[in-house]
Amino acid sequence: MEVNAHQAAEPADAGVTTGFLARKLGVSPMTLRSWDRRYGLGPAVRADGRHRRWSPDDVRMMQEMCRLTTAGVPPAEAARTAKRHARAHGTPAADPLGPSPVATDGRAVTASARTPPPEDEALDGEPLAGDARRECRGLASAAVRLDGAAVQRHLTGAVRAHGLAMAWEEVMMPALHAVGRKWQASDDRHVEVEHLLSWHVSATLRHAYVTAAAAREALQDVSPVLLGCLPGEPHTLPIEALGAALAEQGAAALMLGGDVPAEAFLAAVHRVSPLAVVLWSQSRSTASLPLARHIAAERWGVQGARTHTTVLLCGPGWDRRTEPGLLRPYGLRDAVRMIGSLAAERPN
Incomplete structure (x- = not known):
């Protein structure tokens, strides 16, 4: 309800703010600012010379940028294509802006919750x-x-x-x-x-x-992040990259690899009580929303203090629309930030 009220306060002709656009696209405001610095994907209008306001054309451009990066296109190449798409097409991208991502307990994931802490800012720093x-x-x-x-x-x-x-x-x-x-x-x-x-x-x-x-023996006492490819999905390199990036950031990553049976995912959830479960799908033929929903609904822990885990849908196989109880990161660094926010919220 709060998002709807905010949306009503953002008339289309005036453009929308960076925070509003970030929530609707499912990325962090820092990601939008980074894309602006590095690839020139900024808003066409800045009200009063200071405040960034994204026009409908800007929004279409960023929709295309998110679609391409989610499909695995390198960010620089995706930015060039998104600019051409915005200039050539006056219609919205195939998928409308979906609702804000929500956590497994139904709470909206706010922009501030998905913004990395200052020490992680280097992840979005401007590279050479x-x-x-x-x-x-x-x-x-x-x-x-x-x-x-x-x-x-x-x-x-x-x-x-x-x-x-x-x-x-x-x-x-x-x-x-x-x-x-x-x-x-x-x-x-x-x-x-x-x-x-x-x-x-x-x-x-x-x-x-x-x-x-x-280098981090203390990770034995930290709730791990469970990563694996869905049944029938053999492409493991992207999820191996995410596992390595999480380990580099100090998270405990438990890698199950490619083509993981559904029963193995469920058994691992009950055995290790993970902070989050990352489900990778390279193609639509392997993306299984029923399995993702089942894992998100699983309860674990002692009687009277049972809880459930957060599920992240990663890879181009998943639909871009978000679903209650399931998070949809756009790229590796967005997934790292989401998991970092979850770790900060949950006491071990």
Whole structure:
């Protein structure tokens, strides 16, 4: 009801505020500001020269940006496409702005709850875009040459220079997309290149996860975040990246891997009492809302103090619309921020 009242106070012709747009898109205000700084995706009008007001065209542009990044398109490429889409189309994106995400107990997740604490601000800091672009090209070139040692040097250097989350979004993922496009354009002649790069990316992510987890023995007493791919879903690299990024931020991440049976998810929930469950789906054929709802409804804990866990729907397989009791992050860093907010709210 509070959101509806706020919405009524935001006339379309005057534009909407950054906080309002962030709630409706399901991202943090800091993400919108970061996209403005890094890719020029800011509002066309700033009332009184100070306050940011997003016009309907701006909103359509940001809808497209969210849709593309959720589908796995690198942020810089998604921003260019979103700008072209906003200029060329006068109609809204396919999916309207959905309701604000809500936690498993039905409470709205406010913009402030999803804004990272000051120490996490570096995740949204402005990177050296030119350096990241060169690193991505160098990584892809090394993979095409089948130079495994050079591939690993590029990956290790990117993680050290930018941190895991930024390295994944700005270097690893764009390189994987570039190699995939080369393979498709060459009648599948370069499949060995994609396999080599994928293996080294996975090795880098797992090494980062193990190293971060080993440095924090205290995580044994922290409620873990349970991560896994839905039944029939074998694509694990994005969720491995999320697990490594969570470990790097000090969270306890428990990885189940790819193609996890439904019964295994439910059994793990009851055994470890997780802070959150992340369900990854790469395609619509594996996204199962009934399973997600079932996990979100599971109760665990001692009699008289039973609770349930938060479920995050990650990956392009899920519909963009949000559902009560299920969170829908837009990208790796948004998922890290959501989980960080949940950890801050729950005493261990």
